[in-house]
Amino acid sequence: MRHTMFRDSISMFRMLHLHPPILCLSKSHLFKPPSVSLFGTHGRSSIRGTEILLDHVGVSSNRNSLYGFRTFCTGQDLSIKKCVPCDLKDLRPMTEEVANGLLQQVAGWNLVNEGGVLKLNRSMKVKSFTKGLELFQLIAGVAEAEAHHPDLHLVEWNNITIEIWTHAVGGLTENDFILATKINKLNMHHLLRRKVTD
Numbered sequence: 001m002r003h004t005m006f007r008d009s010i011s012m013f014r015m016l017h018l019h020p021p022i023l024c025l026s027k028s029h030l031f032k033p034p035s036v037s038l039f040g041t042h043g044r045s046s047i048r049g050t051e052i053l054l055d056h057v058g059v060s061s062n063r064n065s066l067y068g069f070r071t072f073c074t075g076q077d078l079s080i081k082k083c084v085p086c087d088l089k090d091l092r093p094m095t096e097e098v099a100n101g102l103l104q105q106v107a108g109w110n111l112v113n114e115g116g117v118l119k120l121n122r123s124m125k126v127k128s129f130t131k132g133l134e135l136f137q138l139i140a141g142v143a144e145a146e147a148h149h150p151d152l153h154l155v156e157w158n159n160i161t162i163e164i165w166t167h168a169v170g171g172l173t174e175n176d177f178i179l180a181t182k183i184n185k186l187n188m189h190h191l192l193r194r195k196v197t198d
């Protein structure tokens with residue numbers, strides 16, 4: 001008898017009546033798929049099904065955390081992701097190595113280690129004090145939409161520093177990179193001081 005072969009992973013998902021995931025899946029999605037249950041009638045997870053999903057989304061293996069995929073995913077466009085709630089029990093801070101990898105995706109941001117707590121920060125000069133407050137308003141819109149909030153500093157009238165980290169875990173999670181990406185996408189050029197060479 002001829003076996004049906006999956007031409008690619010998309011065909012495989014279709015055969016299994018699954019929607020191929022386009023976003024990084026959170027654990028809750030994995031354990032409660034919307035279209036089909038990968039689990040038995042008693043709610044036990046099918047390792048095979050979970051493996052398929054994990055494999056498809058290209059989940060990083062962070063052996064230090066129980067659910068590494070909650071904390072970060074790689075190879076995905078951060079700007080189309082949403083922050084997950086920070087109070088989840090399985091949320092873990094990422095390692096410095098992973099953070100350095102993700103840093104490539106957020107231009108202008110630096111990685112800092114403050115007393116063992118990894119944070120992201122970005123500094124910029126604004127045209128005036130009030131333009132600085134305008135920028136804060138723009139950032140506040142993104143932060144509220146994501147329910148993830150940066151520390152905002154405006155010092156000496158026109159120096160802004162944005163600091164992001166996940167307080168709940170005492171370090172960085174993918175949420176911080178998602179927020180940084182979305183802040184970078186804000187139209188803020190009219191608020192920023194042109195680069196001057198002193």
Ligand SMILES: C[C@H](O)[C@H](O)[C@H]1CNC2=NC(N)=NC(=O)C2=N1
Nearest residue numbers: 085086147148149165166167168
């Ligand atoms: C319940 C809610 O998700 C948390 O209190 C959020 C709010 N915003 C947050 N923002 C940041 N940057 N870190 C957090 O840990 C955090 N926690």
